[in-house]
Amino acid sequence: xxxxxxxxxxxxxxxxxxxxxxxxxxxxxxxxxxxxxxxxxxxxxxxxxxxxxxxxxxxxxxxxxxxxxxxxxxxxxxxxxxxxxxxxxxxxxxxxxxxxxxxxxxxxxxxxxxxxxxxxxxxxxxxxxxxxxxxxxxxxxxxxxxxxxxxxxxxxxxxxxxxxxxxxxxxxxxxxxxxxxxxxxxxxxxxxxxxxxxxxxxxxxxxxxxxxxxxxxxxxxxxxx
Amino acid sequence: xxxxxxxxxxxxxxxxxxxxxxxxxxxxxxxxxxxxxxxxxxxxxxxxxxxxxxxxxxxxxxxxxxxxxxxxxxxxxxxxxxxxxxxxxxxxxxxxxxxxxxxxxxxxxxxxxxxxxxxxxxxxxxxxxxxxxxxxxxxxxxxxxxxxxxxxxxxxxxxxxxxxxxxxxxxxxxxxxxxxxxxxxxxxxxxxxxxxxxxxxxxxxxxxxxxxxxxxxxxxxxxxxxxxxxxxxxxxxxxxxxxxxxxxxxxxxxxxxxxxxxxxxxxxxxxxxxxxxxxxxxxxxxxxxxxxxxxxxxxxxxxxxxxxxxxxxxxxxxxxxxxxxxxxxxxxxxxxxxxxxxxxxxxxxxxxxxxxxxxxxxxxxxxxxxxxxxxxxxxxxxxxxxxxxxxxxxxxxxxxxxxxxxxxxxxxxxxxxxxxxxxxxxxxxxxxxxx
Numbered sequence: 007x008x009x010x011x012x013x014x015x016x017x018x019x020x021x022x023x024x025x026x027x028x029x030x031x032x033x034x035x036x037x038x039x040x041x042x043x044x045x046x047x048x049x050x051x052x053x054x055x056x057x058x059x060x061x062x063x064x065x066x067x068x069x070x071x072x073x074x075x076x077x078x079x080x081x082x083x084x085x086x087x088x089x090x091x092x093x094x095x096x097x098x099x100x101x102x103x104x105x106x107x108x109x110x111x112x113x114x115x116x117x118x119x120x121x122x123x124x125x126x127x128x129x130x131x132x133x134x135x136x137x138x139x140x141x142x143x144x145x146x147x148x149x150x151x152x153x154x155x156x157x158x159x160x161x162x163x164x165x166x167x168x169x170x171x172x173x174x175x176x177x178x179x180x181x182x183x184x185x186x187x188x189x190x191x192x193x194x195x196x197x198x199x200x201x202x203x204x205x206x207x208x209x210x211x212x213x214x215x216x217x218x219x220x221x222x223x224x225x226x227x228x229x230x231x
Numbered sequence: 232x233x234x235x236x237x238x239x240x241x242x243x244x245x246x247x248x249x250x251x252x253x254x255x256x257x258x259x260x261x262x263x264x265x266x267x268x269x270x271x272x273x274x275x276x277x278x279x280x281x282x283x284x285x286x287x288x289x290x291x292x293x294x295x296x297x298x299x300x301x302x303x304x305x306x307x308x309x310x311x312x313x314x315x316x317x318x319x320x321x322x323x324x325x326x327x328x329x330x331x332x333x334x335x336x337x338x339x340x341x342x343x344x345x346x347x348x349x350x351x352x353x354x355x356x357x358x359x360x361x362x363x364x365x366x367x368x369x370x371x372x373x374x375x376x377x378x379x380x381x382x383x384x385x386x387x388x389x390x391x392x393x394x395x396x397x398x399x400x401x402x403x404x405x406x407x408x409x410x411x412x413x414x415x416x417x418x419x420x421x422x423x424x425x426x427x428x429x430x431x432x433x434x435x436x437x438x439x440x441x442x443x444x445x446x447x448x449x450x451x452x453x454x455x456x457x458x459x460x461x462x463x464x465x466x467x468x469x470x471x472x473x474x475x476x477x478x479x480x481x482x483x484x485x486x487x488x489x490x491x492x493x494x495x496x497x498x499x500x501x502x503x504x505x506x507x508x509x510x511x512x513x514x515x516x517x518x519x520x521x522x523x524x525x526x527x528x529x530x531x532x533x534x535x536x537x538x539x540x541x542x543x544x545x546x547x548x549x550x551x552x553x554x555x556x557x558x559x560x561x562x563x564x565x566x567x568x569x570x571x572x573x574x575x576x577x578x579x580x581x582x583x584x585x586x587x588x589x590x591x592x593x594x595x596x597x598x599x600x601x602x603x604x605x606x607x608x609x610x611x612x613x614x615x616x617x618x619x620x621x622x623x624x625x626x627x628x629x630x631x632x633x634x635x636x637x638x639x640x641x642x643x644x645x646x647x648x649x650x651x652x653x654x655x656x657x658x659x660x661x662x663x664x665x666x
Contacts, residue, residue, distance in 0.1 A: 035386060036377055039376055114520050121517070129328070177532050189540070189627060203582075203584065206615070209661055
């Protein structure tokens, strides 16, 4: 731990280091991964397009695939079926009481759509879509979200990363240690910390989400013995 | 491929359900409900057959029991059958992408038994033959590596106790008290001892290039889970683990290999670890953009919220573990911080007006669950129980109101606000909020 290391005087730390086996020495365990092996598993794609496979697709082609492979969960228009995720819509809802977080309304990068569709979708048949099919499904999802207006526009490994999503600029790095600094500086109060007696403002029971499988005996505490 | 299930209990008020779904289902993590078993077990115990009680000699004292190896892998007593993980089936679209909860109210000490640690899967439990599993390390390294499990076990080992908390633990409670049971309000956490290889050691074997700044660990499951991990954490205390509590990882915890990132949100502890790519920028995967980002009231969203802030919960008494009568009462709970060791825990019986120091017992370890106790005489009057954790960085667990002031109601993750349990004169307990 870096924290505890900081507490050790430098001379002692040096001595400890000297007594420890040289950390960076190779143990020559395992073997080199071959380029072919790496190629088979190296599926990640990042926002600048690094990792995109060669391929192309259109929203029009993607619609057919989506209706066959995706719509049973995500709805014909990406509106979500049952409790499966919504993928389209929700624009302008992020500040509302019930934000709808979709690719169009929330996601920052198009690369994430391609990456996730290929690695994890269709649910239960992951990594079965070809690169061309993945480009087409991605294009269709962008079309459903009004990011692409032309259903015959070809997306490919060269232009996908240049397509921007509207919410990209609204993400910021974790700033809890500054924004919530008061949680570190607060001196914990021990007595008379509230101006008056605490009062109950909400009960879980009002929203009673408890599944009703419980026998009646479970709803009461056992009798005092 | 799972079909969406119809929503259960169509007769129930829809407002509850929509409240629930907007509260958390969007966040990709879930929770709800109250378990029942503890009460059934106690009811059975309350009506013992007198023939086994004094002055009679119990039947098990007069006849032989099963011999050795009648249970080649031991299991709890049949009278503990209600000590199990629980889920709430109607809350998620499928059990392959869902969550179950640790029965915190039925556990002691700080170590979670391997079969009881909560589960969170995104593509079901991968059942992996270790002979056919590989860990590939590639990208910005001098020598791309292909390692078998046997290879990994040849590296120098470390043992480390660490808690793992889902960032969505208590996420259901952002909009108000909802769930009657700490299993459901706080049960997306477990704490075990891991054995494995420091990730740093594996990266040194591959040889990091000077522009190596980020790692992308990837799972071999049907979700191919990926998260971007900064190199500083990888070189600090990350472990590639193959054992938990002395035995091989359980399949639901990532057998045969998982990543361990002490103190950081559980989603990043990639299970069924098959690949680590080294890069110079983060990937912005689905699990760090669409999910696990905190939406603020102004519409902006906080990303890369890795560390879990200090938090605590009273596990006994709690809604699933009521008080059985007036008199001497042991209050017990758990505290933890992803930023260091627990420094202290305070307990309030009056909803946060007055506090007393709880007693920490057992090991107090960096980024591990810490057990606390507070013993008192209960006179049968209503109580409002709270616990408040403090860690060695000076962080004090905030109230829910203070958290909401900063983050609003829709940030889903990282709800570490102070929990209140209302003790009724009957000994029954409910989840409430106070002001």
